[in-house]
Amino acid sequence: MRLLQRTLRSRAALALVLGCCAATLPAQEPAAATGDKPALVVIVGGVGGLENLAGFTKWAVKNAGVNCEVLPFDWTHGKGHILKDLQDTRNHAKKTAELAEKLNRLHEADPDRPIFLIGRSGGSVLALAVTELLPPRSLERIILLSPAVSPAFDLRPALRATRQEIVSFYSDLDWFVLGWGTWQFGTADRYYSSSAGKTGFVRPPDADDETRALYRRLVEVRWTPGMILRGHPGGHIGTAMPTFLAHDVAPWLKP
DSSP, X not given: OHHHHHHHHHXXXXXXXXXXXXXXXXXXXXXXXXXXXXXXXEEEOOGGGOOOHHHHHHHHHHHHTOOEEEEEEOOSSSTTOXXXXXXXXXXXXXXXXHHHHHHHHHHHHOTTSOEEEEEEGGGHHHHHHGGGGSOTTOBSEEEEESOOSOTTOOOHHHHHTXXXXXXXXXXXXXXXXXXXXXXXXXXXXXXXXXXXXXXOOOOOTTOOHHHHHHHTTEEEEEXXXXXXXXXXXSSGGGGGOHHHIIIIIGGXXXX
């Protein structure tokens, strides 16, 4: 009984922070966007369907003056299914195929229109895995926010599928969800370890010249105390805060 109670408490605590974001959008007038045809930004949010990442990103890009259209991609089992979303690899594969179909359709409709892909927390596994089903250089950039994948995740397919960088935001202070949480319940790619969203990614130890060249386009942005003023105190939900998205993420959503 005590073991059951501890497990339930652990799951409740994890559910509170893993992909959860209930902040209110700041009241601020949007800046005028520039450019002609807006870029496309496809959002793959975190587990549990609890956050408003697409809505906050729409607010952020308007306030940053970035001309883009934000398109959410729903892949979860519904609100509150934290562990099921994290651990259901069959659903990952199914939704990854659906995401690939969506991205290929967008690319074929207008090959010159930039497509950005944002993956946050557990959704990062789809944002990375989908690149194996995409043509080379069909994406402009991939942005990873607190990625709940293992540090050794092979980024070569994703780097081949992008014209520019993969930008990954990580924090040493994300110890509860992406440290203890993924040691306890596993990363989205099913390793029991700290996640890349806490420690950063590890370069392949046997990298050849092509791999080293690809990984030069991996940009990792480590949390700094200055981000507190932009709504990111260093924990897991900070990378979904609208002011952080406007200041730190939106500039990467320009071709």
